[in-house]
Amino acid sequence: MSDMETLSLGSIAPELWRNGGGVTRTLAREGDEWRVSIAEVQKDGSYSRFEGLSRISFVLRGDGVVLRDADHAIELLPRQAMEYDGDTPWQATLIDGPVSVLNVMSKRGRYRVKVTSVTRSIAVEPGRAAVVLALGTGCRLNIQPDDAHELNPGNAAIFRTLGAALRIEAQRDSTDLLIVITIEPVHG
Structure with missing residues (x-):
């Protein structure tokens, strides 16, 4: 038997981002091992760093986000799962306005x-x-x-x-x- 927890997405209280630049709603987490959340990105700015974590983002609403560091650019596009490094100090640029992004973070390699x-x-x-x-x-x-x-x-x-x-x-x-x-x- 598998235990199932259900929740209404509208009932999840927003949490301020680590860097103060937006809000996220945590759907599920397992201590510091993994977390599933939905973030509302309203403006360009820095992404919070999560050392030792792999990230996967999936744009739910909006046209997407471009993440850049000194050497790389990654496009987070609608309905496409994209994996990237949580250690990197990414700068985010929205593509034509605000987005909602599903984020999954997990301990790298585990x-x-x-x-x-x-x-x-x-x-x-x-x-x-x-x-x-x-x-x-x-x-x-x-x-x-x-x-x-x-x-x-x-x-x-x-x-x-x-x-x-x-x-x-x-x-x-x-x-x-x-x-x-x-x-x-x-x-x-």
Whole structure:
């Protein structure tokens, strides 16, 4: 059996960024090992550094962000998961206005993280954490044949460690946002 926590995305209190330049809403975290959050980026500026962490960002709303340091530029574009180094002192430039960005941070080398936009269905293997975000469409969560749940739009389901396989089925074939984040420990 897998314990599931559900929450309304609208009920999550905003937290001020480390650098004071915006707000984020934390959906799930496991101590200092990993964190899943949604940030509202309103203006150009510096990104907070998170030493020892890998970051994956996925633009949910808006046209995107360009991150630059002295040697590199990374484009965070709508509906594309992009992994980058949390140690780097990135400067962010918005592409045509404010954005909402899903961020997943995890201790470097300790987790394999995947962010997937789901249009129909997906299966998640046991032994990993999973966060399901029903942003534009709801979904059905099948943990075992006799353990199914409906997740309505505007809600999230958090599984700290899946004890059994999870099947996620969109309520309809759609390009509406249904996002699945998996966080798998790296062994060895």
